[in-house]
Amino acid sequence: MAVEEITEGVRNLAVEGEPAAAAAAAGGGGEGAQRRAAGSSSNRIQVSNTKKPLFFYVNLAKRYMQQHGDVELSALGMAIATVVTVAEILKNNGFAVEKKIRTSTVEINDESRVRPLQKAKVRL
Numbered sequence: 654m655a656v657e658e659i660t661e662g663v664r665n666l667a668v669e670g671e672p673a674a675a676a677a678a679a680g681g682g683g684e685g686a687q688r689r690a691a692g693s694s695s696n697r698i699q700v701s702n703t704k705k706p707l708f709f710y711v712n713l714a715k716r717y718m719q720q721h722g723d724v725e726l727s728a729l730g731m732a733i734a735t736v737v738t739v740a741e742i743l744k745n746n747g748f749a750v751e752k753k754i755r756t757s758t759v760e761i762n763d764e765s766r767v768r769p770l771q772k773a774k775v776r777l
Contacts, residue, residue: 696721700739702732710739715748723752729759730772740777751777 696717700710710726717724728736743749755776760769 696723697725697727700726700728700732700736702728702735707735707738707742710735711742714739714743718749724749726777727775729774733773733775736775736777753777 698710698713698717714724714726726736726740740749740751744751753776757774758771759774760771762769
């Protein structure tokens with residue numbers, strides 16, 4: 654997909670004042686509802702590169718910024734490229750300003766492996 658198409662798509666997005674319960678019922682905010690139930694930060698989006706399309710996360714980040722004033726994007730491993738793309742789209746279109754970038758590694762224990770697996774983690 655060309656950068657121009659992405660930019661045009663972001664400019665044409667409309668964020669509606671949809672309550673979180675209605676969004677969860679419609680399937681649009683299910684991941685956010687799961688995070689709140691788990692006790693995580695209510696303005697954190699954990700981005701996946703396989704579960705949802707790119708613009709789902711762009712729309713969700715815009716909605717969280719309207720509700721909370723800021724949003725934290727988080728990703729592990731291969732999803733880091735997706736979270737960076739979402740952040741750049743938001744930043745280049747004037748929706749967000751980059752505050753802090755944190756990188757780390759996370760150990761994931763898998764029963765089928767002898768040693769723990771280390772994955773890169775980024776939080777924007």
